[in-house]
Structure formats: structure tokens, C-alpha cells
Amino acid sequence: MPHARPGQAIGLLGGSFDPAHNGHAHITREALKRFGLDAVWWLVSPGNPLKEHGPAPLEARLARARQVMRHPRVVVTDIEAQLGTRYTAETLGALFTLYPGVHFTWLMGADNLAGFHRWERWEEIMGALPIGVLARPGDRVAARMSPAARAFRFARLPDARSRLLARSEPPAWCLVNVPMVDASSSAIRAAGCW
Numbered sequence: 001m002p003h004a005r006p007g008q009a010i011g012l013l014g015g016s017f018d019p020a021h022n023g024h025a026h027i028t029r030e031a032l033k034r035f036g037l038d039a040v041w042w043l044v045s046p047g048n049p050l051k052e053h054g055p056a057p058l059e060a061r062l063a064r065a066r067q068v069m070r071h072p073r074v075v076v077t078d079i080e081a082q083l084g085t086r087y088t089a090e091t092l093g094a095l096f097t098l099y100p101g102v103h104f105t106w107l108m109g110a111d112n113l114a115g116f117h118r119w120e121r122w123e124e125i126m127g128a129l130p131i132g133v134l135a136r137p138g139d140r141v142a143a144r145m146s147p148a149a150r151a152f153r154f155a156r157l158p159d160a161r162s163r164l165l166a167r168s169e170p171p172a173w174c175l176v177n178v179p180m181v182d183a184s185s186s187a188i189r190a191a192g193c194w
């Protein structure tokens with residue numbers, strides 16, 4: 001498990017990373033800058049609980065992720081495999097116990113906010129930690145209009161105040177309009193490059 005000191009602000013980017021690509025690396029660098037984070041941990045998932053087809057083997061996805069994301073403040077991890085968790089709510093519960101005093105922020109692309117209300121215990125997650133959302137081509141409107149965004153409209157931090165997010169009391173979320181990179185794992189798989 002990676003190291004974190006109490007008081008540090010750590011962003012968590014969960015994903016299938018099947019495979020990792022430049023879009024992931026780009027939003028990670030933007031999240032570090034825009035949300036005032038000390039570090040970001042990639043949580044390479046054993047498998048998205050909502051996806052029917054399992055991803056490529058975890059070892060292969062981790063190896064690719066480590067090639068794609070080389071940054072002194074980013075750690076590529078298999079934390080969920082180590083913890084034996086699959087649902088994000090479970091993973092977070094375990095991390096809060098293991099890292100008391102660490103300020104975790106959950107990171108996601110705008111497409112994930114659009115479907116966030118289908119996640120297990122999503123309202124609890126909203127109440128448990130700040131959520132940083134990064135623009136993704138084609139998904140900003142769906143994200144802003146999503147059931148989760150509407151239900152938690154009162155907890156939205158404006159883009160201009162994004163640097164306060166990591167240390168905000170949850171529920172708190174912020175959608176930042178970063179420059180967008182049009183890359184996706186499904187396009188890479190469809191092109192037969194993985």
C-alpha cells in the first residue's frame with residue numbers, strides 16, 4: 001500500500017485502465033493542479049462492478065498504466081485487489097480506516113458523473129469525500145444534468161474555487177473545464193491496439 005501522511009491531500013482515480021491512455025495521464029496532471037492535491041493514486045480496478053465483460057488481466061493493465069503515467073506525485077496501485085474490494089464505497093471505507101487524517105478526493109471524468117447515481121451507495125460516497133470531476137469530450141452537459149449533479153447542486157464548488165476542493169467538508173464536488181483529450185480505452189480496444 002502506498003504511503004500518505006495525515007494532513008496530505010490525495011486524489012484517487014479509479015478505473016478499469018483497459019488500457020491506460022493519454023487521457024488518464026492528462027486528467028491526472030490537471031487534477032493535481034486544479035484541486036490542490038499533493039498526490040494522486042490510480043486505483044486499477046480488479047473489474048468495474050457495472051461492466052458485464054471482465055477486463056484484461058490486472059498485471060497487464062498495471063504494467064501499461066506504469067508506462068503511461070510517469071510522474072513523481074502519481075502512484076499506480078492495485079489497492080482494490082489487495083483490499084479485496086470491488087465497490088467504491090467499500091474501497092473508501094477501508095482507506096479511511098487505513099489512512100486516518102488523510103484528505104482523500106475521488107476523481108472522475110464527466111462521463112462517470114453522468115452515471116454516478118447507479119453506483120452502490122453513491123449518496124453515501126458523496127457525503128464521505130470531495131469529488132473532483134474533469135471535463136471529457138461530449139460529456140459535460142450530461143454530467144451537469146445528471147441525477148447526482150442535480151441532487152447535490154447545493155454542494156457544487158465553482159470552477160474558480162477548485163483549489164479549495166480537497167480540503168472542503170463533504171458533500172462537495174467540482175466540475176473543472178480543463179482542456180480535453182479525446183482518448184478512450186474502448187477506442188484503443190476497437191482499433192485492436194490492446
Ligand SMILES: Nc1ncnc2c1ncn2[C@@H]1O[C@H](COP(=O)(O)OP(=O)(O)OP(=O)(O)O)[C@@H](O)[C@H]1O
Nearest residue numbers: 015016017023108109112135136181183184185186
Ligand atoms: N479522455 C478522458 N477525459 C476525461 N476523463 C477520462 C478520459 N478517459 C478516461 N477518463 C476517466 O478516467 C476514469 C477511468 O476511465 P476508464 O479506465 O474507464 O477509461 P475509459 O477510456 O473511460 O474506458 P472505456 O472507453 O472502456 O469506458 C473514469 O473516471 C473516466 O471518466
Ligand SMILES: O=C(O)c1ccc[n+]([C@@H]2O[C@H](COP(=O)([O-])O)[C@@H](O)[C@H]2O)c1
Nearest residue numbers: 014015016045048050087088089119120
Ligand atoms: O461502486 C460502484 O458501484 C461502481 C460502479 C461503477 C464504477 N465504479 C468505479 O468507477 C471507476 C471507473 O470505472 P471504469 O470501469 O469506468 O473505469 C472504477 O474505480 C470503478 O470501480 C464503481
